[in-house]
Amino acid sequence: MYEYHIPVLLNECLEGLNIKPNGIYVDATFGGGGHSREILARIPQGRLLGFDQDPDAQKNAFDHPNFTFIRSNFKFLENFLRHNNAEQVDGILADFGISSHQIDDARRGFMFRNEAPLDMRMNTETGITAADILNQYDFVKLIRIFRDYGEILNAKPLTERILNARTNKLFAQNSDLIEAVAGLYPKQKENKFLAQVFQSLRIEVNNEIEALEAFLEQCIQVLKPGGRLVLLTYHSLEDRPVKNLIKTGNVEGNVIQDFYGNVQTPFQLITKKPITASEEELERNSRARSAKLRVAEKL
Ligand SMILES: C[S@@+](CC[C@H](N)C(=O)[O-])C[C@H]1O[C@@H](n2cnc3c(N)ncnc32)[C@H](O)[C@@H]1O
Known part of the structure; x- marks a missing residue:
């Protein structure tokens, strides 16, 4: 069941x-x-x-x-x-x-293990999505989210990667984000790092x-x-x-x-x-x- x-x-x-x-x-x-x-x-x-x-x-x-x-x-x-x-x-x-339920339903985009849209809204009827944040926020706003909400120590290269990636292609799927930040962290720490990145976006999306x-x-x-x-x-x-x-x-x-x-x-x-x-x-x-x-x- x-x-x-x-x-x-x-x-x-x-x-x-x-x-x-x-x-x-x-x-x-x-x-x-x-x-x-x-x-x-x-x-x-x-x-x-x-x-x-x-x-x-x-x-x-x-x-x-x-x-x-x-x-x-x-x-x-x-x-x-x-x-x-x-x-x-x-x-x-x-x-x-x-x-x-919100985690397991891939369509909601809270997790990075399966291909999913960068949404992360708890209230799916209103508000901005994680993709909107990645595509629209400026450097200062993005770095603040990763530092304050993800407690990511070195948020600067992460933010730079995002700004760079979106000049070529706008963020839509979680794989776009995972690709953009690939290699920033050692392989064995990657899951923890991605969890912090996703958590920080989730906190911002839902205020x-x-x-x-x-x-x-x-x-x-x-x-x-x-x-x-x-x-x-x-x-x-x-x-x-x-x-x-x-x-x-x-x-x-x-x-x-x-x-x-x-x-x-x-x-x-x-x-x-x-x-x-x-x-x-x-x-x-x-x-x-x-x-x-x-x-x-x-x-
Ligand atoms: C951890 S779950 C609660 C599970 C619940 N105690 C149960 O036993 O099924 C958190 C729930 O709170 C809702 N939620 C989180 N923040 C909220 C907010 N600011 N206002 C209203 N609902 C919120 C989420 O949509 C989610 O369904």
Whole structure:
């Protein structure tokens, strides 16, 4: 059977949400609905609102009176909750990044192993593609993406190769990009390098960091006191604003201290150390490898 996505750290997320049967919950990244299905089963008198910007995810939405699917970017969290009469909620789950379905469907262009168009949009109905970025961005913008989002140390020759290649032929397929950067890195490091290049483009295409930061700051407003924030991150660019938010109440990590020198924050951290997947889970689902789960409670 086709598996859209295997939910990561499922039991740990459910425990983190501390679910009340009549509570109102948000799954900000519905995907295949793996986490949502289990939340919904635990709230017979409650409500669950599931966000996803991918039209493919909407096909997994449940036909259930306690469930509402919102096909939108989660950066509009507050507006959509208000619009759905759910201004204040008891828990929010977010499982950032892309789903296995998005990775595995070659037409979406997230991976470099099979021939695919350079698309990488989560919302396939709007926005610019990875090809547009490679064909249109100038040197300064491209180098910034590779440095900041791919953490690629020597982004200059990479950017030069791209600018050079597009004077002959515009980028369309992932093989155009792979050919353009061939030989820049030793063979044994090529996969890691390409993964960094593709990740950086994906983050830019989907404006991921801006959306993540806008979403996180709205969580403070919409969570009830005692409400739970359950966040799954997969790389350091996601980790940083999440850690900052919980520690300081803002994504930049600007510390505000009270008279006694205590750092002010609207959250209490529940997981002293981020939770990671067990060996047993990794055997079943290798995509859980880099996952870090943090749980915080709104004060
Ligand atoms: C890792 S998957 C979530 C999988 C889900 N927890 C499950 O068990 O099936 C992430 C999902 O979030 C969606 N997503 C990522 N960023 C988003 C954003 N800014 N707004 C709305 N949806 C987003 C993606 O389209 C993808 O379907």
